[in-house]
Each structure stands twice: as C-alpha cells, then as structure tokens.
Amino acid sequence: MSVAARSRSTDPVPAWAGLALWSVLALWLAVLALVSPISHDENQYVAAVWLARHSLPFIDFLYLQTPLQPLLFNVLVGHPGQDFIVLRLANAICGVLVLMLVHATQRRLEVPDRTAWVATLALAGCTSFMFDVSVARNDALPALLLAAATWLTVDARTSLRWAAVGVALGLAASAKISFGFAGAAVGGWLLLEALVRRRRWSEFVGYGIGGIAGLLPALYFWHAAPAAFMFGVVTFGTEGVFDWYRQNGLDGRLTQPAKLWQAPWYLAQGPALAALLLLVWRRRTLPKRAAPIAVLLIGGLIGALAPTPVWKQYFMPALIPLFVLTGLVLAALPAPHVRRAKWLLLAMTVAATIGFAVSALIDIRRTGAPAALRTTAEAQWIGQSLRAAGFTPADGKIASFTPLVVIDSGFDLDPRFATGVFVFRSGDLRSDAELAAFHAISWRTLDAAFAAAPLAIVTGYEQRSPINRKRSPDEALDDWAARHGYRRLNSPVDKAVLWLRPAPQ
Numbered sequence: 001m002s003v004a005a006r007s008r009s010t011d012p013v014p015a016w017a018g019l020a021l022w023s024v025l026a027l028w029l030a031v032l033a034l035v036s037p038i039s040h041d042e043n044q045y046v047a048a049v050w051l052a053r054h055s056l057p058f059i060d061f062l063y064l065q066t067p068l069q070p071l072l073f074n075v076l077v078g079h080p081g082q083d084f085i086v087l088r089l090a091n092a093i094c095g096v097l098v099l100m101l102v103h104a105t106q107r108r109l110e111v112p113d114r115t116a117w118v119a120t121l122a123l124a125g126c127t128s129f130m131f132d133v134s135v136a137r138n139d140a141l142p143a144l145l146l147a148a149a150t151w152l153t154v155d156a157r158t159s160l161r162w163a164a165v166g167v168a169l170g171l172a173a174s175a176k177i178s179f180g181f182a183g184a185a186v187g188g189w190l191l192l193e194a195l196v197r198r199r200r201w202s203e204f205v206g207y208g209i210g211g212i213a214g215l216l217p218a219l220y221f222w223h224a225a226p227a228a229f230m231f232g233v234v235t236f237g238t239e240g241v242f243d244w245y246r247q248n249g250l251d252g253r254l255t256q257p258a259k260l261w262q263a264p265w266y267l268a269q270g271p272a273l274a275a276l277l278l279l280v281w282r283r284r285t286l287p288k289r290a291a292p293i294a295v296l297l298i299g300g301l302i303g304a305l306a307p308t309p310v311w312k313q314y315f316m317p318a319l320i321p322l323f324v325l326t327g328l329v330l331a332a333l334p335a336p337h338v339r340r341a342k343w344l345l346l347a348m349t350v351a352a353t354i355g356f357a358v359s360a361l362i363d364i365r366r367t368g369a370p371a372a373l374r375t376t377a378e379a380q381w382i383g384q385s386l387r388a389a390g391f392t393p394a395d396g397k398i399a400s401f402t403p404l405v406v407i408d409s410g411f412d413l414d415p416r417f418a419t420g421v422f423v424f425r426s427g428d429l430r431s432d433a434e435l436a437a438f439h440a441i442s443w444r445t446l447d448a449a450f451a452a453a454p455l456a457i458v459t460g461y462e463q464r465s466p467i468n469r470k471r472s473p474d475e476a477l478d479d480w481a482a483r484h485g486y487r488r489l490n491s492p493v494d495k496a497v498l499w500l501r502p503a504p505q
Contacts, residue, residue: 012113012114013113013114013117018113018117021117022096022100025096025099025124026092026096028124029092029095029096029133029134030089030092032092032130032133032134032356032360033085033088033089033091033092033133033134033135033372034085034088034370034371034372034373035360035361035363035364035370035371035372036088036130036131036134036135036356036360036371036372037359037360037363037371038135038371038375038404039131039135039137040420040467041135041137041313042135042136042137042404043401043402043403043404043420043421044063044064044403044418044419044420044422045065045069045070045087045136045137045138046083046084046087046136046403046404046407047061047403047407047413047417047418047419047420048061048063048069048070048418049069049070049073049074049076049077049087049136050074050077050083050403050407050413051070051413051415051418052070052071052073052074053074053077053078055415056221056224057070057071057221057232058221058224058225058228058229058232059221059224059225059228060415060439061415061416061418061439062228062231062232062418062419062423062438062439062440063232063418063419064232064233064236064237064419064422064423065138065175065176065177065232065233066173066174066175066176066177066217066218066233067174067217067218067221068141068142068171068174068175068217068218069138069141069175069176071217072141073087073090073141076090077407080379080380080383080407080408080409080410081376081379081380081408081410082376082408083407083408084136084372084375084376084379084404084407084408085372085373085376087136088134088135088136088372090140091132091133091134091135091136091137091139091140091141092133092134092140094133094140094141094143094144095129095132095133095134095140095143097144097147098123098133098140098143098144098147098320099120099123099124101144101147101148101150101151102119102120102123102147102150102320102323102324103116103117103120104151105147105150105151105154105293105324106119106120106324106327106328108151108154108155109154109287109289109290109324109327109328110331111327111328111330111331112331115327115330115331115338115342116327118327118330118342118345118346119275119323119324119326119327119330119345120323120327121346121349122270122271122275122323122326122345122346122348122349123319123320123322123323124349124353125270125271125348125349125350125352125353126269126270126271126272126315126319126352127266127269127270127312127352127355127356128266128267128269128270128272128312128313128314128315128316128319129270129316129319130270130352130353130356131312131313131356132313132316137313138175138176139176139313139316141175141176142171142172142173142175142176142179142316142317143172143316143317143320145168145169145171145172145175145179146168146169146172146179146182146296146300146316146317146320147320148168149165149168149169149172149182149296150293150296150320150321150324152164152165152168153165153186153292153293153296154289154293155289156203156292157203158203158206159200159202159203159205159206159207160206161206162190162203162204162206162207162210163206163207163209163210163213164210165186165207165210166183166187166206166207166208166209166210166211166212166213166214167210167211167213167214168210168214169182169183169186169211169214170183170210170211170212170213170214170215170216171214171217172214173214173215173218174214174215174216174217174218177233177234178303178304178306178307178314178317179303179317180303181299181300181302181303181306181317182296182299182300182303182317182321183211183299184299185295185296185298185299185302186207186292186295186296186299187204187207187208187211189291189292189295190203190204190207191204218233227434227437227438228437228438228439231430231434231438232419232438236422236423237307238308239426239429240422240423240425240426240429241308241309242254242308243426243429244425244426244467245309247426247470247471248467248468248470248471249470250467253308253309254308254309256308258309258310259305259308259309259310262309262310263304263305263310266310266311266312266315267315269312269352269355270348270349270352271344271345271346271348271349271352272315272319272322274344274345274348275322275323275326275345276322278326278329278330278341279322279325279326279329282329282332282333283329285328285329285332286325286328286329286332287328290324290325290328293321293324293325294321294325296320296321297318297321297322297325299317300315300316300317300318300319300320300321300322301317301318303317303318304316304317304318326345330342367494369493374493374494375404375405375408375494376408377493378405378491378493378494378496379404379405379406379407379408379409380408380409381491381492381493381496382398382405382406382409382411382456382458382491382496382498383408383409383410383411385489385498385500386409386411386455386456386498386500387410389500390503391411391455391456391500391501393410393411393412395455396412396452396453396454396455396456396501397411397412397413397414397415397454397455398411398412398413398414398454398455398456398457398458399414399416399417399450399454399456399457399458399477400413400414400417400457400458400459400477401417401420401421401424401459401461401462401473401474401477402420402458402459402460402461402462402496403417403418403420405458405461405496406458411455411456414454415439416439416440416441416449418439419440421462421473423438423440423441423442424440424441424442424443424473424476425471425473426442427440427441427442427443427444427445428442428443428444430442432444432445432448443476446476446477446480447480450480450484453484453501454501455501456486456498456499456500456501457477457480457481457486457498457499458496458497458498458499459474459477459478459481459496459497459499460474460491460494460495460496460497461474461495461496462474463475477499478497478499481499484502485502486499486500486501486502487499487500487502488500
C-alpha cells in the first residue's frame, strides 16, 4: 500500500466537517460576488449575455471572446433589477463546483483527505481565483469545464473517456480562447504517447472527435460570421489592446520582459507561486498517473502568458491542475516537511483572503454600498429617471460604454455598445464599412451612428483613469449629448451621468 493510501485511511475529514467547509466556501464566494469591486471588463461580458437573450454574438452584435458563455448564461437574465447580481452569483457557483472537482480529483489520485483540503483551500485563497469567480467575467465557466476535464483524465484509458475529456476542453475553449492551449497540449501529448505506443491510437482519435464536438459553438459562428468572429476572437486582442496602451503612454506593459515580473507578481498574490516552486522542486515524486494533469498545467501556463499584457485573471487555466498536483506533492513529502509546507500554503491563503476582503471593504467604505448592490441601484435609478421623464422602452435604446448600469434599468442597450468601450476606443483603425459590419462604432463614426438619436446616453465611468491617461472615451459621448440638447442628470448613487433625449418640438 502506498504512503498516500495508508495516510488516507487514517487521515479522514469527518463528514460534518467537510460539509461545514463546503458551506463556508459557498457562502464566502457568494459574499464576494456581492462585494467585490467592479471590474472594467465586466461590461462586455454582461452586455453579451444580456443581448444573447434575443440576438446572436458576431451576427447581431460584436463579442470579443468565443461564444459559449452568452449562449448558455442568457437563460439566467431577463429580470431587470436582478440580472447583474445573478450573473455574479452564477460565477460564484461555478467557483464552488471547481473547488469540489479539484478536491475530488485529488481523492481519485489517492491524496489523503486533509491534504486534499489544504490544496483545495490554497486554490480558493489565490487572488486570481477569488477575482475570477466573484465578478461577471468569462473565466469561471471555462474553469469549471477544465476542472471537469482534469477529473476525467485520472485513469482515462478508453477512447470514450478521452472523448469526454475532449468535449470538456473543447467547450472550455469555446467559452474562452486561452483555455484552448490546455486542450492543444493534451492533444499533442496523446499524439506523442500513441507514436511511442504507450497509448492506443483510439484514445487519441476519441479525444480529437470529442474536442471538435466541444468546439462546435465556436466553429459555427466562425462559419456564420467569419470576419466578425476573427476580429473579435483573434485580431482585436493584439490590434485594439496594443493601440490603446500606446495611445496612453503605457508601452512598457506591452513588452515581453514586462511579463518576467508581472507573472510572478500575480502568482505571489496567494499561495500559487509557492505551490509552483514546491511542484518544480518535488516534480520527480509525481506518479505516472499525473502525467496528463502536468500537461494541462503546461498548457495552462502557456495560455496565461500568451496575452499581452498579462493580468491576474489569466492564470485560472494553470491554477486548477497546479493545485491538483500540489496535493500529490504534499502527500509524498516526508513528515517534517509536509507540515511546514501545509502551514505555509494555508498562511499565504489566509493573507491573500484578508487582502482581498480588505479591498472590498475599502470600496464599500468609499462608495457607501457593496459593489453589486450599488450597480443595481444605479441601474434602477436610470430606469426610474427615464420613466419619470415620460419615456418607455419602446421609445429607443440607451448608448453607454458601461452596460453594467443599463441592463437592470428595464430599458434596452444599443447593441453597438456590446463590447463596452473596448472597440470604440481603437475603432478608427477599422474602415467605416468594417465597423458597420461588426455592429460597432468609433470616434470617427459616432455622428453618423447617432443619426437616429439614442433615447439616452450614460457616461461617467470612462473618464480619466490609470488606463485612460491621455484620452477619455466618455468625453466623446458627453460632447455629443451636450451639442444635441440632451438634459444631464447626475446619479445620486455613484458616478453615472444620465443624458436624456430632448422632447420633440
């Protein structure tokens, strides 16, 4: 009997304690979903899910990622006053399920129960993880699919099992393109294994068929709207991001050397960097069964480092296999070292968790309310102000670079603002015809796009900032609204500025 197996028989966590831990984690992630400060990126993902209730990404509005999340999550929205909170809570639920699968994968690999809990809690204490599952971005859904694939790879020896792994990883890439690196890494590894006859060709073929099946949502829209799909999923990530950073004097973040300090800095916000160093040190103790999970980690790290610049939210594809392997490494450590390693990881978990909570409390203290509740209240104020002015949803749509404060207003968002500010601020790189085909606008095309005046315009969140150093996109909307006689109302809740269309003469 292995050391891990012997330990498992004498190292169980009582059922009541396990249930209590899962309950605390679920409650904690739900609270984070309500209080985590607003992320600038949430606008495009919330808008896409909301618009997907009655239209299609790439065909009817532009989207900057592969399309699975809006296709699946659109059934959750359509209840003004609740949609933003529901989308945040949906990601929190995905986060709990990810943790459960990471724990279950370790147990299938015969990691002792208490050790598996240490590694699982360490994952939950990474700032990257807490951020991704507490905001309404598109990280938690593909993370759940990757965690399911990781669980399925344990002892996978049949073509059907590998087909299931392929489906899960293909769907993950259909939700977020960077997760495709993990899928590609596993495919390459299976091919090599088949070539050297350590695995059957049927396993590789099964995985390939499953992967293609999982990619069908992305492949469909690539076929249906190829130009918009390629721009949103591939081209914009280099063209638009690089252009905006350079316009604002942030060229330094776009260099490859910058990643040499950015990546470890984000991993050090929690126990991820320590876990990675521990894994590198003790890699030779990993069992052969862990090989596909190690391959997932390599693919995840490549996916995290591929975008420029690097941000903390990009590391989710690497964190899931990392902490499964961390559990295995901890289980193989000799007694004097394992206790120190566990306490170190847990101490770093607690420190990062406190730091994340403090940032949320500072935001609440600054604004007077938890972020999700504040955003919902501001959206409701926008809706009430429009109705008080005599407008109804049939009178037109709202234009805003901040869809977050529109979707719960009870009024419709102009689909040309589906990407928030991202395409607009670099849209002048594209021709008028391309922008029209993509359902997008730019500084250059704003006047023509507003030939049919919008019902209202909401600004206030795209003014000067650490990113908008030299150019402020909201100034374009503010200027247009002022020139066309729109009436300005300042939100009593937060930063929003509501411009109301003048009554017809």
